[in-house]
Amino acid sequence: MRLIDTLKVANELGEGVIWDHVASKLWWTDIQQSKLYRYDPESKHLEQWDTPERLCCFAPRESGDGLVAAFESGFAFYTPETGVLKWIKKLEADNSGTRFNDGRTDRQGRLWAATMVENNNLAPYKGSLYCLGHDLKVHKSISDLSIPNSLCWSADGETMYHTDTPSRQISQYDFDPKTAIVSKQRNFVSTRPGCFPDGSIVDADGYLWNAQWASSTVVRYAPDGTEDIVVNIPARQPTCVAFGGKNLNLMFVTSAWQDLDSDALASDPDAGSLFVFETDYLGLIERRFVEI
Secondary structure, three states: EEEEEEEEEOEEEEEEEEEEOOOOOOEEEEEOOOOEEEEEEEOEEEEEEOOOOEEEEEEOOOOOOEEEEEEEEEEEEEEEOOEEEEEEEEEOOOOOOOEEEEEEEEEOOOOOEEEEEEEOOOOOOOOOOOOOOOOEEEEEEEEEEEEEEEEEEEEOOOOEEEEEEEOOOEEEEEOOOOOOOOEEEEEEEEEOOOOOEEEEEEEEOOEEEEEEEOEEEEEEEOOOOOOOOOOOOOOOOEEEEEEOOOOOEEEEEEEOOOOOOOHHOOOOOOOOOOEEEEEEOOOOOOOOOOOO
């Protein structure tokens, strides 16, 4: 692993990093600052847009312009170049204190996104995981979540990974690619004390890479849950990880300065940066959103 670039974008909460293999561009969001980024690692050209709401996760569309997105209040189509926003469905208007958070497309091109609790003093476990299907209908899959993260799938699409971050446990589920039914939850990994699992991705070897909040690390786990590699990240709060680049051998890691006081920020000058590593490992192509 070799750190080859650091983009000092000063994200309060960098998240949702994905590689679009069609356009050969990297996307990510700063949730708290309502900003969307697109980056070309070949030309080093970086673009950014202000978003109409806090943008939590998203995916490029297989057909049509722009992105399908989970904003803080629901699912929408969004074209950043024009600012055009078309709501698909707003959710949890009656569930005070939640917003959308982590999400990703499955191997069939459905968008999954989960809501989190922003104020645990109100009700700590009232977030839920939702699926936006090809027909643009929404169904709820998992309930009673606090801070959902780590959503990703095995290469064959038959295993789903997910976590409720405060639990420090990444779970595996059986996943039916045809019906999108999630079943048979079991523990995959329990992270070390003080290391809180955030965004994850599965590589071409079937290993899971997890960004661990408060630990300055990204950890690679074997398919049996054994810890394989620990990558040191030059920021205390890494948030999400993606593989990309023309050979799918670059690893991109977002980070955050959220909740760091002035002393912590002084000792963590790269907090909120995006880090680019050259690796000996290969990622998988992430599916664009497919609608019918």
